[in-house]
Amino acid sequence: xxxxxxxxxxxxxxxxxxxxxxxxxxxxxxxxxxxxxxxxxxxxxxxxxxxxxxxxxxxxxxxxxxxxxxxxxxxxxxxxxxxxxxxxxxxxxxxxxxxxxxxxxxxxxxxxxxxxxxxxxxxxxxxxxxxxxxxxxxxxxxxxxxxxxxxxxxxxxxxxxxxxxxxxxxxxxxxxxxxxxxxxxxxxxxxxxxxxxxxxxxxxxxxxxxxxxxxxxxxxxxxxxxxxxxxxxxxxxxxxxxxxxxxxxxxxxxxxxxxxxxxxxxxxxxxxxxxxxxxxxxxxxxxxxxxxxxxxxxxxxxxxxxxxxxxxxxxxxxxxxxxxxxxxxxxxxxxxxxxxxxxxxxxxxxxxxxxxxxxxxxxxxxxxxxxxxxxxxxxxxxxxxxxxxxxxxxxxxxxxxxxxxxxxxxxxxxxxxxxxxxxxxxxxxxxxxxxxxxxxxxxxxxxxxxxxxxxxxxxxxxx
Numbered sequence: 001x002x003x004x005x006x007x008x009x010x011x012x013x014x015x016x017x018x019x020x021x022x023x024x025x026x027x028x029x030x031x032x033x034x035x036x037x038x039x040x041x042x043x044x045x046x047x048x049x050x051x052x053x054x055x056x057x058x059x060x061x062x063x064x065x066x067x068x069x070x071x072x073x074x075x076x077x078x079x080x081x082x083x084x085x086x087x088x089x090x091x092x093x094x095x096x097x098x099x100x101x102x103x104x105x106x107x108x109x110x111x112x113x114x115x116x117x118x119x120x121x122x123x124x125x126x127x128x129x130x131x132x133x134x135x136x137x138x139x140x141x142x143x144x145x146x147x148x149x150x151x152x153x154x155x156x157x158x159x160x161x162x163x164x165x166x167x168x169x170x171x172x173x174x175x176x177x178x179x180x181x182x183x184x185x186x187x188x189x190x191x192x193x194x195x196x197x198x199x200x201x202x203x204x205x206x207x208x209x210x211x212x213x214x215x216x217x218x219x220x221x222x223x224x225x226x227x228x229x230x231x232x233x234x235x236x237x238x239x240x241x242x243x244x245x246x247x248x249x250x251x252x253x254x255x256x257x258x259x260x261x262x263x264x265x266x267x268x269x270x271x272x273x274x275x276x277x278x279x280x281x282x283x284x285x286x287x288x289x290x291x292x293x294x295x296x297x298x299x300x301x302x303x304x305x306x307x308x309x310x311x312x313x314x315x316x317x318x319x320x321x322x323x324x325x326x327x328x329x330x331x332x333x334x335x336x337x338x339x340x341x342x343x344x345x346x347x348x349x350x351x352x353x354x355x356x357x358x359x360x361x362x363x364x365x366x367x368x369x370x371x372x373x374x375x376x377x378x379x380x381x382x383x384x385x386x387x388x389x390x391x392x393x394x395x396x397x398x399x400x401x402x403x404x405x406x407x408x409x410x411x412x413x414x415x416x417x418x419x420x421x422x423x424x425x426x427x428x429x430x431x432x433x434x435x436x437x438x439x440x441x442x443x444x445x446x447x448x449x450x451x452x453x454x455x456x457x458x459x460x461x462x463x
Contacts, residue, residue: 020056021049025350032346033061039438040337040461041231043223046073048256049347050320050327053263058253064333065221065233073253075220077331078211079316080246080309082255084177085276086196087244088125088293090184092272093199099187102292109183113158119166121183124176125292126280130162133173136424136445138335138458139224139392140237140312147238153178163425170280170288171422174245181244192244203267206254211311212239214249222313225336227375227459228408228440229400234313234335246309252329259320259327262305277305277322299352310335317344324352336460338441364429368444369414371457372433378402386447386455393457401459408435417441426455432462 021029033045044062048055060071068075094100100109106124107116115130123129134157135144157175164171181192188195193210201208214220215236222234261267279296280288289296297304302321309316313333317340320327330344367384374380378398382390393401417430426445433440439462446452 020051026057028350029057029347030059030061032350033059033343036337036339036342036346037062037332040334040339041225042332042334042337042339043231044071044220044333045339045343046071046075046077046252046329046331047343047347048073048252048329049351050256050259050263051325051351053260053325055253055256055260058256060252065219065223067217067219067221074251075218076209076214076249076251076254077220077316077333078214078222078246078249078309078311078314079255079318079331080211080242080311080314081174082307082309082316082318083242083244083246083248084125085293085307086200086248086258087177087180087184087192088276089200089268089272090188090192090195091121091125091180092268092275092292094184094187096269096272100183106179106183109186110154110179113154113179114160115162115166121180122292123166124173124180126170126288126290127172127176128167128170128280128282128288129173129176130164130166130169130171131173131175131179132157132160132163133171133424134175134178135241136172136426136428137388137392137456138310138443139456140235141388142391144237144241144312145235148241150178150182150240150243153241153243154182163422165283168283169422170282170290171424173424177245178243181247184244193247200258200267204254204257204261206250206257208248208250208254211242211247211249219249220314220333222311223334223336224313225334225460226397226400226404228404228461231334237312242311246311252331255318255329255331256327259318259329262320263322263325263327277303299348302352308341315340317341319344319348321348321352326352338460338462342462363450364420364444364446365414365416365431367451368429368431368442368457369411371454372405372411372414372442372459375401375457376406376408378406384454385457386453389454389456405459411435411440424455427452433459438462 044064046060049057058073060073102122119129224234276292306319316331328344328347330340332340411433413434415432421428431442441462443458445456
């Protein structure tokens with residue numbers, strides 16, 4: 001198996017840019033990436049580091065799949081929701097051109113959407129519209145095996161009752177970005193990727209492509225894993241599911257060039273960068289910790305602008321700290337584990353240390369732990385699962401969970417990570433499951449309520 005030549009592939013990996021990092025920093029970065037891939041069994045990673053507004057290190061590691069002979073930092077990975085900031089930037093440019101206002105209601109451009117008379121484009125881009133997310137799961141459900149269209153997604157998900165009054169809460173919604181992309185194309189008079197290429201990509205000298213085309217010869221292969229079972233190539237989903245929500249496949253260095261533009265306040269008018277990074281406030285005045293297509297936070301005294309991405313077979317993390325003139329891109333070709341985030345945060349911590357957060361929720365943790373014990377026996381209680389989760393836990397999945405988890409025995413701890421978050425009409429709760437010498441990450445989504453059914457119960461190794 002290709003997984004077995006992972007360490008050999010590490011030795012073949014070669015830097016693609018000058019390295020003004022110190023020799024010790026370079027060694028620490030390489031070890032950090034190697035350790036994360038080994039711990040999670042994610043096949044490959046590609047990284048790019050921006051320091052002082054320049055790409056100072058770019059390197060690919062491991063096995064990018066049978067379509068690429070040796071790891072190369074030029075390879076394009078599907079960056080999924082990192083694409084949202086490009087969609088938002090395009091709409092800011094259309095506003096600059098006087099073709100729309102972000103405070104226009106969406107009903108002006110797209111009829112038939114729930115709340116269309118009150119939801120604004122700005123609320124779509126900031127995930128405050130109340131539209132239900134069409135893909136909160138970390139797996140592809142049955143419908144995703146067939147091609148989609150933006151209109152079909154809107155018809156199925158955007159005509160349901162809103163989850164909340166627009167502007168009163170924050171809930172991640174790919175559905176909202178599908179609508180934003182449809183408005184973008186209608187106003188621009190051309191396909192979204194054509195507009196992005198003309199306005200952003202060519203001026204930056206970068207070459208992203210439609211992620212639906214990033215398959216076959218010369219393309220990175222995506223992989224999946226059930227719990228601690230075998231690493232398997234993914235079944236590529238049908239076309240056009242991602243559209244304006246996560247449409248891009250690009251190299252780490254291409255994304256780094258975009259990060260440099262953000263740091264330097266170039267390409268876009270300076271006020272557009274400021275607007276994209278402006279903290280959205282909810283109706284009660286509380287911060288949403290989100291701007292327009294970017295997550296906002298703090299790393300010490302610095303503002304941090306970041307976003308992750310999850311596609312079928314791929315995970316990614318992009319962190320920019322503009323005032324420190326630092327950015328880190330981490331792309332991996334496995335949709336399991338947390339190698340992408342542990343690599344990115346580890347590099348940032350190496351160059352600019354930061355702190356961590358924690359949280360808990362006792363009753364749901366007990367339900368999650370009991371379900372874990374049942375999976376170890378290969379006997380999940382299907383009464384606790386939604387129809388989608390029951391589809392995911394087919395015979396192969398249950399067997400992989402049982403065979404890989406049963407030998408571990410009872411965990412030494414089962415700890416909540418972070419705080420519950422609303423997404424797609426479900427409540428997201430994450431946990432760390434610890435054993436001597438190893439840890440697992442559990443990502444759950446459940447119906448609201450104390451005993452809401454699990455829409456997702458997804459275990460990956462911790463990096």
